[in-house]
Amino acid sequence: MNIQLLKTTDDQRKAFKNCTNIGTVINAVPTDEMSELQPKIIINYNETYLAANYVYIALFDKYYKIDKKSVTIGKKIVLDCTIDAVMSYYDSILNCSITAVRNGGIGAPTKIQDTKFPVLPNEQELMQTVSINSSLKTNPTYSYVITVIGGEVNGN
Amino acid sequence: MAINQAIYGTPEQWSNAFFQQAQITDKNKLASFGTNAKTLSEGVTAGKLLYDNPIDKSLSYCGLGTESAMSHVVYCGLHDNAFTAYDSTDRDVTNFAFFEKQTNTNYLSQENIWLNKLDRIDWSENMDTEWNYTKDLIPYTVINPHNMILVIFLSVSNGDGVYYDMTLEYFVRTFSQYNWTRISRVKIVPYFGNNDDGVAWSASAGYNPTPQGHSIILGILDEYVISTKNKSFYMYENPAFEWIPFGFVGANGIGSLTDTNLVYMCYIPETAKSHIKYDNTHREFYIEYYDGIVEDILKTVACFGLYFSTTTNDIGNLTNEYTYIGLIDDDGIGRGRYLQGADTVNAPQIRDNWTDMSKTGYTPSADDTKYRNDTQFYSTWSSSAFTKMYVLTESQVQQLASELYTAVSAAPTSEEIERYNQSVFLTQNPIDCIISLKRFPIELPYSAAVPMKLGSYTTQVNAAPLLYSTGVYSFVFSRSVNNNLYQWFDKSFLDYEPYTKAELSIPFCGTVEIPTTYIYDYDTIDVKLIIDYITGACTAYIQARNVTIDSVSGECAVSLPVNGIQSATLDSQIHSATTSRNKSALTNGLGLIGGLAAVGIGIATGGIGTAVIGGIAALTSGANMITQDKNIEYELQHMQVPMKQVSGASGAINQSYDMRCKMRITRPKIAADYDAKVYADTIGFACLINTTVGNLSGLTVGDINLDNVAASDVEKQLIKNAFAGGVIL
Numbered sequence: 001m002n003i004q005l006l007k008t009t010d011d012q013r014k015a016f017k018n019c020t021n022i023g024t025v026i027n028a029v030p031t032d033e034m035s036e037l038q039p040k041i042i043i044n045y046n047e048t049y050l051a052a053n054y055v056y057i058a059l060f061d062k063y064y065k066i067d068k069k070s071v072t073i074g075k076k077i078v079l080d081c082t083i084d085a086v087m088s089y090y091d092s093i094l095n096c097s098i099t100a101v102r103n104g105g106i107g108a109p110t111k112i113q114d115t116k117f118p119v120l121p122n123e124q125e126l127m128q129t130v131s132i133n134s135s136l137k138t139n140p141t142y143s144y145v146i147t148v149i150g151g152e153v154n155g156n
Numbered sequence: 157m158a159i160n161q162a163i164y165g166t167p168e169q170w171s172n173a174f175f176q177q178a179q180i181t182d183k184n185k186l187a188s189f190g191t192n193a194k195t196l197s198e199g200v201t202a203g204k205l206l207y208d209n210p211i212d213k214s215l216s217y218c219g220l221g222t223e224s225a226m227s228h229v230v231y232c233g234l235h236d237n238a239f240t241a242y243d244s245t246d247r248d249v250t251n252f253a254f255f256e257k258q259t260n261t262n263y264l265s266q267e268n269i270w271l272n273k274l275d276r277i278d279w280s281e282n283m284d285t286e287w288n289y290t291k292d293l294i295p296y297t298v299i300n301p302h303n304m305i306l307v308i309f310l311s312v313s314n315g316d317g318v319y320y321d322m323t324l325e326y327f328v329r330t331f332s333q334y335n336w337t338r339i340s341r342v343k344i345v346p347y348f349g350n351n352d353d354g355v356a357w358s359a360s361a362g363y364n365p366t367p368q369g370h371s372i373i374l375g376i377l378d379e380y381v382i383s384t385k386n387k388s389f390y391m392y393e394n395p396a397f398e399w400i401p402f403g404f405v406g407a408n409g410i411g412s413l414t415d416t417n418l419v420y421m422c423y424i425p426e427t428a429k430s431h432i433k434y435d436n437t438h439r440e441f442y443i444e445y446y447d448g449i450v451e452d453i454l455k456t457v458a459c460f461g462l463y464f465s466t467t468t469n470d471i472g473n474l475t476n477e478y479t480y481i482g483l484i485d486d487d488g489i490g491r492g493r494y495l496q497g498a499d500t501v502n503a504p505q506i507r508d509n510w511t512d513m514s515k516t517g518y519t520p521s522a523d524d525t526k527y528r529n530d531t532q533f534y535s536t537w538s539s540s541a542f543t544k545m546y547v548l549t550e551s552q553v554q555q556l557a558s559e560l561y562t563a564v565s566a567a568p569t570s571e572e573i574e575r576y577n578q579s580v581f582l583t584q585n586p587i588d589c590i591i592s593l594k595r596f597p598i599e600l601p602y603s604a605a606v607p608m609k610l611g612s613y614t615t616q617v618n619a620a621p622l623l624y625s626t627g628v629y630s631f632v633f634s635r636s637v638n639n640n641l642y643q644w645f646d647k648s649f650l651d652y653e654p655y656t657k658a659e660l661s662i663p664f665c666g667t668v669e670i671p672t673t674y675i676y677d678y679d680t681i682d683v684k685l686i687i688d689y690i691t692g693a694c695t696a697y698i699q700a701r702n703v704t705i706d707s708v709s710g711e712c713a714v715s716l717p718v719n720g721i722q723s724a725t726l727d728s729q730i731h732s733a734t735t736s737r738n739k740s741a742l743t744n745g746l747g748l749i750g751g752l753a754a755v756g757i758g759i760a761t762g763g764i765g766t767a768v769i770g771g772i773a774a775l776t777s778g779a780n781m782i783t784q785d786k787n788i789e790y791e792l793q794h795m796q797v798p799m800k801q802v803s804g805a806s807g808a809i810n811q812s813y814d815m816r817c818k819m820r821i822t823r824p825k826i827a828a829d830y831d832a833k834v835y836a837d838t839i840g841f842a843c844l845i846n847t848t849v850g851n852l853s854g855l856t857v858g859d860i861n862l863d864n865v866a867a868s869d870v871e872k873q874l875i876k877n878a879f880a881g882g883v884i885l
Contacts, residue, residue: 010884011884013855013878013881013882013883013884014883014884015883015884015885037870037871083871083874085867085871085872085874085875085878086874086875086878086879086883088867088871089865089867089871089875092864092865092866092867093849093860093862093865093875094848094849094850095848095849095850095864096848096849096860096861096862096863096864096865097846097847097848097849097860097861098845098846098847098848098849098852098856098858098859098860098861098879099844099845099846099858099859100843100844100845100847100852100856100857100858101842101843101844101857101858101859102839102840102841102842102843102855102856102857102858102882103840103841103843103845103852103854103855103856103857103858104835104836104837104839104840104841104853104854104855104856104884105836105852105853105854105855105856105885106836106841106843106845106854107832107836107841108646108648108832108841109645109646109648109649109650109841109842110648110649110841110842110843110844111647111648111649111652112649112842112843112844113649113842114649114841114842115842116839116842117649117650117826117835117841117842118826118827118830118835119650119655119824119825119826119827120824120825120826120827123824123825124822124823124824124825125822125823125824125825126820126821126822127640127641127820127821127822127823128818128819128820128821129633129638129640129641129818129819129821130816130817130818130819131631131632131633131638131683131816131817131818131819132631132815132816132817133629133630133631133685133815133817135486135598135599135627135629136598136629136663136815136816143547143548143549143595143596143598143599143600144547144548144549144550144552144553144593144594144595144596144716145545145546145547145548145592145593145594145596145600145622145689145690145713146545146546146548146553146556146590146592146593146594146619147544147545147590147591147592147593147690148544148545148546148589148590148591148608148609148610149544149588149589149591149610
């Protein structure tokens with residue numbers, strides 16, 4: 001089957017990793033039993049191939065991470081691979097709905113509480129603003145209200 | 157609020173309003189938009205006014221509150237000859253402005269000045285249509301309450317299809333005789349004069365039994381024109397003579413009605429809504445007379461805060477029974493309260509001699525169209541015949557105390573003291589006339605000073621009666637004024653509890669915590685502090701966007717103890733002691749004790765014992781040896797004066813207060829080396845986003861739905877696990 005060796009320096013978590021080709025498409029043969037999820041394939045020895053850490057297998061149309069490379073007798077390289085499911089299904093995933101609870105792309109904190117956010121536990125900043133009502137004066141003349149017995153109305 | 161001088165000109169540029177006596181002082185004034193530019197259309201040309209913008213609120217010296225029909229507008233329509241009420245605009249406050257009108261570009265020198273009149277307009281206008289009847293209006297910038305009185309006219313009918321104009325007084329007086337059951341409109345006609353005696357008041361020029369210079373403030377208006385932008389209505393009564401423009405502040409105050417049937421517009425207060433009727437025969441709408449309509453009309457006019465009258469007779473006599481004045485509350489809004497007749501001199505506009513209306517302190521809020529408030533606050537009127545309350549200064553309190561003490565000692569004989577006290581003070585003790593004395597650290601509203609009366613006794617103290625029994629003081633925190641309150645942490649969770657906290661500190665009432673969402677998400681925080689001037693108790697209501705969210709109470713007055721002599725008890729003690737002493741004297745040959753007054757005065761003036769004979773030593777020797785007589789005499793002289801205390805000290809702290817309302821906010825601090833990019837790439841910001849994966853970028857942690865992905869279960873699980881741990885998109 002045809003495979004393309006790839007090299008990437010992207011973070012393991014990157015969904016679709018930027019890869020550079022290592023060599024051209026080469027022919028590979030599987031070992032006896034090979035699973036689609038964890039294929040083990042054999043290729044001819046070429047020292048440039050040892051730089052690869054990813055592989056694209058055309059037969060499955062999927063991307064695989066190379067877990068282990070071994071050089072065996074008979075000038076062969078054995079690759080133990082594991083599927084990179086996210087990269088393999090990347091195009092489909094883009095159309096999937098998701099409820100994201102963390103996202104870096106938004107760039108700043110949201111209104112959702114974030115307990116990991118580096119807030120200092122005890123220090124706080126204090127601000128004050130005032131509102132004044134012009135009828136209440138800070139240095140008033142005291143007013144005395146006296147309540148007295150009524151009785152005769154004095155015209156008011 | 158002060159007139160916006162950037163738009164309407166400076167006080168030096170304002171011109172005199174036309175309708176006033178030449179010799180009066182403190183004239184009413186008109187706006188200026190520049191040299192020879194006074195009308196609204198000239199204001200647009202001068203670049204000061206914009207089409208389709210609400211009338212500037214600074215022209216409103218007060219707001220029309222809920223008792224004004226202008227705050228409740230019902231639109232009536234006819235479909236198949238049936239009356240339908242379409243909508244009800246419901247506001248707590250409506251802004252308005254007064255205008256003078258000129259007929260065309262020629263000004264007041266024109267002969268037919270009867271077309272010039274005072275109109276009211278309170279809406280945004282569209283000037284670029286031919287239906288622009290507002291282009292000749294000139295705004296009033298100064299209204300002197302002394303110089304204007306609004307006379308109330310009604311258009312009424314008894315059902316025969318003919319409507320007659322008459323004053324409200326005439327309507328009331330002739331109601332039974334002519335059965336005026338239908339009222340189509342209520343108008344106010346301004347009369348101009350001054351507060352100088354002897355100068356006749358005159359109506360706006362052209363006044364005749366059919367009032368022409370008027371504004372319609374309540375009622376049903378027939379025939380309308382809707383401007384093409386559906387923002388304004390015009391009522392066109394008589395093409396040859398007059399038109400009444402009207403509308404409301406804020407865009408789209410009135411809906412769009414394209415029905416070709418005539419639409420009749422109403423200004424109706426809440427109570428009158430159910431009384432709108434339609435007569436198919438005469439094709440007329442009217443308000444059917446109901447009990448209380450007269451009072452509703454008075455309240456509607458009172459909202460303007462000006463003098464108004466129900467008749468044209470004796471105009472200018474501002475204390476006759478037909479004269480009223482509207483009261484404006486502390487927040488600058490008229491809510492239909494008024495004073496009548498001689499009481500009108502107590503209204504703050506008159507008592508404090510306002511020469512323009514800027515003293516109302518009206519500052520309408522930012523919300524143009526709806527001020528609906530779930531809780532109404534306004535000062536309550538102080539009136540009770542059983543008790544009287546006066547506002548005194550410190551020296552007046554002392555003057556009263558000294559007068560009370562003197563009054564006790566003024567009585568000539570012991571028998572007459574009791575009668576004197578009871579009939580004059582209505583009680584045996586003068587001190588009982590005083591129910592309480594409280595000291596407030598604020599200035600209280602009062603009306604004109606009168607000689608203070610205790611019961612029926614008139615004191616020498618000129619005291620000002622308390623005007624209101626409660627007062628409402630408002631504090632506002634808003635985005636435009638208190639900008640530092642609204643600084644965000646990027647509007648994130650850091651701006652809310654428990655990271656950011658806010659508390660309000662209110663004078664007299666203490667502190668209350670406010671959820672920060674009410675600050676950020678509701679634009680304004682209003683604090684209404686209600687102070688009871690009788691008990692000193694105060695309650696503050698905190699409102700966010702007119703909804704009450706919290707309240708807190710306190711006390712601001714300090715009760716002062718009032719001490720006095722229990723004179724009735726004292727008198728009887730002296731009387732019986734003197735009688736038995738004199739009886740003993742007759743037996744033992746000692747001289748009779750003189751009149752009671754000698755002892756009484758000594759005690760009443762505070763100097764107990766001024767008539768006391770020498771100390772104990774003096775009683776043990778010689779002629780003053782202790783005998784039974786001497787004993788009685790001694791006891792008489794050493795009588796303990798029975799004191800009485802009214803109104804003991806209360807728990808309120810007697811200190812000076814900070815009268816400002818303060819909002820304190822504590823915000824969190826973020827670690828110094830926080831870097832948003834690093835955080836985004838390593839942890840990612842907490843969020844809750846429901847979208848498709850393609851819309852996201854950066855590190856993403858979440859739950860993904862793989863329904864339409866043709867992958868095996870194991871692969872799907874791998875993908876889900878990857879997203880649970882974080883995938884960089």
